Amino acid sequence: MNRQHTDTAVVGAGIVGLAHALAAARRGRKVVVFERDDYAVGASIRNFGMIWAVGQQRGTVYGRALRSREIWLDIAAKSGLWAAGTGSLHLARHPDEVAVLEEFLQLSDAAREQGARLLTADEAADRSGFVRRDGLHAAMWSPTEVNVDPRRAIPAVAEYLAAEYGVEFRFGTHVRDIAMPTVATTAGDWDCDQVFVCSGNDFASLYPEVFAASGLTRCKLQMMRTAPLADGRALGPMLCGGLTLLHYAAFDGCPSRTALAERMGTERPFHRTNGIHVLVSQTADGRLTLGDSHVYGPTLGPFADGAVDDAVLEYLDTFAALPPEAEVTERWVGFYPSLRDGRTELVVDPEPGVTVVNGVGGAGMTLSFGLAEEVLATR
Secondary structure: OOOEEEEEEEEOOOHHHHHHHHHHHOOOOOEEEEEOOOOOOOHHHOOOOEEOHHHOOOOHHHHHHHHHHHHHHHHHHHHOOOEEOOOEEEEEOOHHHHHHHHHHHHHOHHHHHOOOEEEEHHHHHHHOOOEOOOOOOEEEEEOOOEEEOHHHHHHHHHHHHHHHHOOEEEEOOOEEEEEOOEEEEOOEEEEEEEEEEOOOOOOOOOOHHHHHOOOEEEEEEEEEEEOOOHHHOOOOOEEEOHHHHHOOHHHOOOOOHHHHHHHHHHHOHHHHHOOOOOEEEEOOOOOEEEEOOOEEEOOOOOOOOHHHHHHHHHHHHHHEOOOOOOOEEEEEEEEEEEEOOOOOOEEEEEEOOEEEEEOOHHHHHHHHHHHHHHHHHOO
C-alpha cells in the first residue's frame, strides 16, 4: 500500500478533533481526520448541544467560550447548520440561589458586559412559557448561550470542513501507532508534519504513559430526550435551576455558594451524591433534552440507574412545567474524560510534532473551537 502524506493529521472526529481540523485548515494546511468508528458516536453527540459560555470559569476560559460561540455561529451562517441563539435562564427559587446569582454578577464584569442581568420572576416567566412562576424569586438572564442539535451538528461540521476546506475524513480507520513522521493506520501509513490526538474517552490506546500521568479520569452521565413538542412549540431560553450553581466553575468564589451547597446536601443528598444538576435544551425538531448526572472513576459500569433519571425529572418539575406531550422517549449513558483538579484541558506534546488534546470534560461543545485556535497558535 502506497504511503500518503498530509500536513496535519487529527485522530478523532468528535468536537475536539473537528475544532483542531478547522483551526489547521484555516491556516492553509492539508488536513486528514482519522476516526475509528463509521461516524461519531461518543460524547460529542450525547450532550445537550449547549454552547454554554455563562458557566465557564471567569477570565480566559470565558473568553475562549465566547470565541467558540463566534465560530459556531460563523459555521451556521455558511453551512445552514441549525444554531439557535436562545440565551439561558438560571431560575432561583430560594434566597441563597438569588444571592449566588447576585454575587456572580458582581464578580463577572465580562458577563455583565455581554448582557447578563437579574430578572424578576415575572420577567423570567415572560421569556419562557415553561418557567414555573409560583415560588420563583428571580432569575439570571444570559444572552450568550447558543443551542445546537449535537446529533446533527457534529456530522454537519464535518461536511462543512470537507466542502469548505477540503478536509479529508477517513471514517472506520484505526490509528494503530504514531512514530513521527509516520502515522500507522488500518488504511495504510501516512507521513505527517503534525498530529493532534483528540481521542476523547479512548485515552489509553495512543501514548498510554501520557494519560497514566495526566490525572484524567472518566465521567459517566445519564440523559433523556422527549418526543417533539406539539405545534412547533419553542422552549425559548435554555433553563436550569439552583443545583447548576454548584456545578459550574463560573460560580466559584461566590460566598453564598457555601450555604447553598450545605442546604442542597441536606435537602437533596441523592442529587449531590450522583452529581445531578438539571438543564433543559431543545433540538432542531422540537424535542427536549434533559439531564444530567456526574459520577467519576477510572472504570464505570455501562448500566443506567432508573433512580437517577427519576431524580432528574423530579427536580426539573420544581422549576419547569413540561407539556403533556413531552414524554421521555430516549434515555442514554455517556462517558467523557475529565480533569478533577481545576484544569480545563490537557494539552501535552509527547514527541516532536505530536500534540495530545483532551480533558475538556463536559464543555467540549462550548470550548473546543476557541481552544483549538489557542493550541494551533503555538504549534
